[in-house]
Amino acid sequence: MGDARVAPVRLSSATPRRAAAFAVWYLRAVASVNVLSAVWVSLGQDVRRHNQENLFTPYLLTAGFASGVFTAFLAVTMRRRKRAAWILNLGLSGPFLALFAFAMTTIPEIRDSAQNWISLLLTAAFVAALVLGRREFYARGDRANPRLAAVVATAGLLVASLLATLLVTVTNQAPGAAGSTYLQRWHYGTLRLISVAAPEARFPGITTPNWADVSINVLSTALVLAVLYAAFRSRRAVDPLTAEDDKRLRELLERHGERDSLGYFALRRDKSVIWSPTGKAAVAYRVVGGVSLASGDPLGDPEAWPGAIEPWLAQARAHGWTPAVMGASEEAGTVYARHGFDALELGDEAVVDVAEFTLEGRAMRTVRQAHNRVRRAGYTVRVRRHEDIPADEMAYLIARADDWRDGATERGFSMALGRLGDPEDGRCVMLECHDADGRLRALLSFVPWGPHGLSLDLMRRDRDAGNGLVEYMVLELLRRAERIGVRQVSLNFAMFRSVFERGARLGAGPVLRLWRSLLSFFSRWWQIESLYRANAKYRPIWEPRFVLFEKSADLPRIALAAARAEGFLEAPGLPKWVHRRHLSDASARNAG
Known part of the structure; x- marks a missing residue:
């Protein structure tokens, strides 16, 4: 199913596009007024007061944070061209407009208000925009959304009502509060969840403080948003790579693999x-949080x-990604x-030309001394293709790499393969570093980059081992590269490398120096500057890499999706063992 074609979305005329834009901006304006009304008391x-005096306000215009959040959610989903959001808005605004028009023609008090005429025109304009722009709302949701929304609504209401009942029980301040029954307190809390208010006359034995009622209302809003999210969510995933896709991608890599050092990472099993x-090109991607995230070059x-x-773009638009x-x-x-x-420059990839690399010269003195120090300590490096490693040895290497991993999550998406020891990856290169006693202390794994290149995939070391092991292993690989037919090696990716380099130069501007200072500060927690300096010592060729996007407003969402894909942010609720399963599967395949 990997090569399934997606019919391109038909281009619309200017009128439907403008009508759809008006509908989105109307919802944004209403959301802003709703939120402003919540903080501006007089407004x-x-x-x-206008709503309580037989008068009408435009569609969805009320006063409060809850209604503001709800309207803003609809605006976001409409901007993403969700068909379900269009149906919901038309289903609500159409009857509202009909009721409005009927009241205007039959009730003189309502007809005589100029504000009501303005409200009627705004609501009619919104409905007309929905009708005219209907073809612009083409994004389909997941087929399981209605069932999921029903489950979330049912289970969520049950849990929320129990929480509301508990809150009412704890905060009830009415005289003789002990006389109220559990069923009455549950009824009170559920009414506040559903209607935002509960008639006090029906519950004489229940008096709760205002903050408790507000808390229940906030819980109600959260439940509504959860149901809407379940109903409007985009399709989460497309068919993963099939065996046929894998075969065809490897054929493309054999013919054009030398063009991109990240090409081999398109074979990750979590990508589509x-x-x-013509079958002569392909885009590998993964859908994360409603973002269709491609990696590397096509x-x-x-x-x-x-x-x-x-x-790929037509598919993204069809699903609202x-x-x-x-x-x-x-x-x-x-x-x-x-x-x-x-495009926005993301950083630079460090590429070492083996023919140009040398440890000689004053500039390489520190690196040369570190290499000699580790070698004199008795460390040795073994270089082998994965296909040359016996199954039992590979299983041991996988286990050690898993033990040395920092955290339970396997990180990497655009520049990592996400597996180790798969029989299909026989051309990958493994570097094993042993100490003087023969104990394994560090591992490096490289994937093929065309016929004469390698790209760093995995880097693990024993934290109890001495410093400088990784640098020693990289230098040993560069020294032996020509023996295994390797001419170029891609090392780590250095984010914002140009900022550190230019910011340290004489005459750097105040903005650049401030940006460099901020990155240096965050480098205390994330390896930003250290990765740049670790790669700079090999005097590589710096190849810029970019993040590509259509709208600047999408950058926060893209950054969040990228952080999740790379493993820096973890989706809540997933058990830790899920992230280790692929290593166990690889071990089982090798053992078999």
Whole structure:
């Protein structure tokens, strides 16, 4: 199913597009007024008084945070062109407009209000915009959404009502509060959840403080948003790589793999792939949090790249996903720019030309001394292709790599393979570092980069071992590279590398120096500056990499999706053992 074609979304005329934009901006304006009414007391009182005097306000205009959040949610889903959001808005605003028009024609008090005429015109304009722009709301949700929304509503209401009952029981201040029954308190809390208010005359034995009632209302709002999210969520995933997809991608890598050092990472099992009509190019991607996140450059012939990019974009729009690319090269960024993408430099990839590399010279003195110090301590490095490692030895290496991993989550998406020891990855290169006693102390694994290159995939070390092991292993690989037919090696990726380099120069501007200071500060928790300096010692060629996006407003969402995909943020509720399962599967395959 990996090569399933997606029909491109038909381009609309200017009128439906403008009508859809008006509908979105109407909801945004109403959301802003609702929130403003909640904090501006006099404005909120005017809106509530207007609603209580046989008068009408425009569709969804009330006064409060809850209604503001609800309207803002609808605005976001409408901006993403969700068909379900369009249906909900039309289903609510259509009857509201009909009721409004009927009241205007039959009740003189309502007809004589100029404000009501303005409200009627605004509501009618919104409904007309929905009708005219109906073809612009084409994004389909997951087929399981209605069932999921029903489950969330049922289970959520049950849990929320129990929490509301507990809160009412703890905070009840009515005289003789002990006389109220559990059923009465549950009824009171449930009414506040559903209607936001509960008639006090029906519950003489219940008196709760205002903050408790507000807390129940907030719980109600959260439940409504959870149900709406379940109903409107985008399709979470597309078909993963099939065996046929894997085979075709490897064929493209054999012909064009030397173009991109990240090409081999397209073979990750959690990615999907979409093909050009000719099959000469493909885009590998993963859907995370409603973002269709592609990684690296498209695979295959650059002349065929547009043929793969276009169906990928059509698919993203059909499902309401935000398209983005992580780690694209300058060449790919230029091609994507023709399809409406903008670029932001993410950092630089360190690439070492083996023929040009040398440990000689004053500039390499520190590196040379560190290498000699580790070698004199008795450490040795073994270099082998994965296919040359016996199954029992590979199982041991996998276990040690798992033990040395920092945390339970396997990190990496755009620049990591996410597995170790798979029989299909026989051309990968493993470096094993042993101490003087023969104990394994560190591992490096590289994936193929075309016929004569390697790209760093995995880097693990024993924390009890001495410093400098990784640098020693990289230098040993560079010294032996020509023996195994390797001419270029891609090492770690250094985020914001140019900031550290230019910010340290004489004459750097105040903005650049401030930006460098901020990055240095955050480097205390994340390896930003240390990765740059660790790679700079090899005097590499710096290849810029970019994040590509269509709208700047989408950058926070893209950053969040990228952080989740790379493993820096973890989806709540997933058990830790799920993240270790692929290593166990690899071990089982090798043992078999």
